[in-house]
Amino acid sequence: MSEKLLEIKNLKTSFRIKDDYYAAVDDVTLTLNKNEVLGIVGESGSGKSALAFSVMGLHNRAKIEGNILFKDQDIANISPAKLNKLRGDDMAMIFQDPLTALNPLMIVGDQISETLLLHKKNMSQKQRKDRVISLLDQVGIPYPEHVYNQFPHELSGGMRQRVIIAIAIANQPELLIADEPTTALDVTIQAQILDLIKDLKDDMNTGIILITHDLGVVAEMADRVAVMYAGQIVEIADVHTLFENPLHPYTRSLLNSVPNTQEGQDKLHVIQGIVPSLSKLPREGCRFAARMPWIDESVHEENPVLHEIKPGHFVRCTCHKHFYFPDESKEDSNHGVS
Numbered sequence: 001m002s003e004k005l006l007e008i009k010n011l012k013t014s015f016r017i018k019d020d021y022y023a024a025v026d027d028v029t030l031t032l033n034k035n036e037v038l039g040i041v042g043e044s045g046s047g048k049s050a051l052a053f054s055v056m057g058l059h060n061r062a063k064i065e066g067n068i069l070f071k072d073q074d075i076a077n078i079s080p081a082k083l084n085k086l087r088g089d090d091m092a093m094i095f096q097d098p099l100t101a102l103n104p105l106m107i108v109g110d111q112i113s114e115t116l117l118l119h120k121k122n123m124s125q126k127q128r129k130d131r132v133i134s135l136l137d138q139v140g141i142p143y144p145e146h147v148y149n150q151f152p153h154e155l156s157g158g159m160r161q162r163v164i165i166a167i168a169i170a171n172q173p174e175l176l177i178a179d180e181p182t183t184a185l186d187v188t189i190q191a192q193i194l195d196l197i198k199d200l201k202d203d204m205n206t207g208i209i210l211i212t213h214d215l216g217v218v219a220e221m222a223d224r225v226a227v228m229y230a231g232q233i234v235e236i237a238d239v240h241t242l243f244e245n246p247l248h249p250y251t252r253s254l255l256n257s258v259p260n261t262q263e264g265q266d267k268l269h270v271i272q273g274i275v276p277s278l279s280k281l282p283r284e285g286c287r288f289a290a291r292m293p294w295i296d297e298s299v300h301e302e303n304p305v306l307h308e309i310k311p312g313h314f315v316r317c318t319c320h321k322h323f324y325f326p327d328e329s330k331e332d333s334n335h336g337v338s
């Protein structure tokens with residue numbers, strides 16, 4: 001039986017631009033279970049990081065509405081002191097760029113030790129050092145005693161990302177958010193880091209939110225996938241369903257814009273345009289409509305909501321029933337549900 005770790009309800013995260021607030025995360029509802037990886041995918045600007053930062057309480061000036069229940073406690077707007085206690089202890093985040101996330105003037109051992117010092121106050125100095133060395137070892141860093149005394153610039157990108165992971169897991173968090181954890185790394189190191197995250201999930205029963213625009217990473221790692229577009233979730237399903245039977249035009253466009261080696265892909269369909277900026281975002285109607293101008297406007301819902309097509313498979317707007325790529329005929333594209 002799955003156990004709910006995080007429950008986000010109607011989350012709206014808005015930033016002030018000139019005199020108005022604009023929602024970068026707009027009415028997002030999701031859950032994450034223990035020992036589950038939830039992938040969040042979408043193009044740049046779709047609101048993935050804004051969502052992650054909201055959960056971690058890392059926005060300074062944003063307006064946060066809705067609920068973020070972490071183990072049944074609403075953390076959406078709790079005091080900074082309480083949040084600090086949770087962050088780095090019960091929940092942690094791995095950021096995309098290992099170089100900027102580390103302090104260049106501090107040896108890595110001390111940086112990991114600092115997290116322990118903040119949250120495990122009764123550890124002796126010797127216990128802390130031993131724990132740091134065992135963490136460095138756990139994340140696959142060779143010669144951990146030596147690396148303990150090194151500065152970030154003395155390590156490769158892959159090693160630095162392992163240090164970031166060591167900091168994130170130092171206190172065995174129940175929730176880990178990984179925001180593009182392998183973007184800055186080359187492919188072989190990427191695979192090693194992803195394996196490491198997978199092992200951690202199994203060893204520590206951690207719930208993981210994995211944010212990426214790399215669909216290959218999602219296919220490999222996630223149990224369920226939420227697709228975000230313009231601040232909203234447009235489709236959510238288990239990973240198998242999402243790749244086998246994607247429904248929303250945006251999901252289909254994302255999947256069809258990358259080459260794959262599987263059968264059934266005749267051609268690539270590149271999605272024209274970009275996610276509009278916050279102040280230009282259409283707030284009514286189907287937000288993806290402008291990027292599929294060949295589809296008749298009448299097929300969109302006025303206020304698109306998420307429909308449960310099959311248990312656990314949700315898709316926003318009914319336009320998916322009428323969608324086809326511009327170089328397909330309507331008749332050829334009987335994809336999805338009728």
Ligand SMILES: Nc1ncnc2c1ncn2[C@@H]1O[C@H](COP(=O)(O)OP(=O)(O)OP(=O)(O)O)[C@@H](O)[C@H]1O
Pocket residue numbers: 015016024042043044045046047048049050051213276277278
């Ligand atoms: N602090 C901020 N103030 C104003 N606008 C912001 C702020 N942070 C993010 N935004 C805007 O919110 C929208 C969503 O941004 P976000 O960084 O969450 O997207 P993303 O999907 O994570 O993109 P990427 O993959 O590039 O990180 C964008 O339009 C972005 O410009």
